[in-house]
Amino acid sequence: MRSRAYALFAALMLAPVVVSAPALAADKISLRLPWLLNVQSAGYVMAREKGFYADAGLDVDIMPGGPNLNSTALVASGANTFGTNDVGQILLGDANGMDLVMVAACFQRHPAGVVSLEKSDIKKPADLVGKTLAYNEGGPWALTKAMLAKAGVPLEKIKLVVSPSDQLLVNGSVDAKTGFVINEAVALDLQGHKTSTLLPSDFGVSTYAEVIFAARRTVDGNPDLVKRFVAATQKGYDYAYAHKDEAVKIIVGLNNQLDPVQQAKQMELQESFVYTDFSRARGACAFDGAVIGETEKTLREFGDLKSAVDVSKTYSTEFIPPK
Structure with missing residues (x-):
């Protein structure tokens, strides 16, 4: 008995000791x-909900913007790590010394344009001649002016x-x-007002929306x-559009102020x-620096870029995963 106990003790002493390494904390x-x-x-929501961010x-923390929450200023100040916005807003930020870098562009076509009621029969820029057009300053107006100029x-x-009101359109003013x-036209359609739209991207004005950007200190550091x-965001986009119903359900659950029917139609649109052909070939959120250059020229001629x-120096395509 004593010899067997000694042998067991010796075996335990000689056995390798396995120490589990503590899990590395995720980058917050x-x-x-x-x-x-x-x-x-x-x-972004589906990248978080399906664990793609966690796997990476x-x-x-996905934080909403709003009238008094400017994503470019918040990222430049260090309050947020990443932001999303359109190319124009990021270029304006860089022009004002924010030193932001675009690293992905998830909306290949910009959803800003001109909305009309179908009965107005406005199908091309020339159809606006003699018509009354409401506008307010900002991205949609700059892109619309560029579209009209290209169309002569x-x-x-x-x-x-000057007005942002949909009601002026509905009442015929x-x-x-x-x-x-993607949202205003859908809302009007659901109210029973059949709409038509003019998209600058269909008439030679190219730019991106839902552009992901960070401060240069983050990109370089x-x-x-x-x-x-x-x-991980690219995986989230691919999952969301392969499972649109699931994505809509989750997002409506996160913001109960949303109309699920409108959100489903918007998601489809x-x-x-x-x-697009480009992003299907290169991967979701891939982009071409030439479009950034074209946007800069558009904003200098028709927007607020002085x-x-x-x-x-405003973008880097090196972070898009190779396909």
Whole structure:
């Protein structure tokens, strides 16, 4: 008995000791949206909900934007790690010394354009001649002016009214208005007002929306973090649009102010903005730097960009996963 006990003791002493390494804590970061949470942000929400961010070692807080929450300023200040917005807003931020870098562009076509009621029979830019167009300053108006210029339609031949109101369109006070076709047109359609839309992207004005950006200090100082975030976000976009019903249900659950029917229709419409021949070939959220350069020229001519920006310093395509 004593010899067997000694042998067992010796065996235990000689056995390798296995020590479990403590799990590495996920990098806690934040993403600031350009507006209130809705299906426009489905890609990020599903990346979090389906564990793609967690698998990449990221703990992501998705935070809404709003009228007094500017994603460019919040990222530049360090309050948020990443932000989303359109190219124009990021270029304007860089022109004002924010030093932001675009690393992905998830809406290949910009949803800003002109909304009209179908009965107005406005199907091309020239159809706005002699009509009344409501607008308010901002991205949709700059892109609309660029579209009209490319189509050879002088602004002097259109009656202009400054207003963001959809009601003016409904009551016939105006024939058309600038806005975002993925939500405003859908809302009007659901109210029984059949709409038509003009998209600058269909008439030679190219730019991106839902662009992911970070401060240069993040891009240069922690490129691995940026790479992991972009790759996981790409998975989130692909999952969201392959499971649209699930994505809508989850997002409506996160924001009970949303109309699930409208959100489902918006999600369906958005797919053609996210997936084009380019992004299907290169992967969701891939982008071309030439489009950034084109946007810079558009904003200098028709928008609020008062001086040239060195576009080459405003973006990096190196974080998009190879396909």
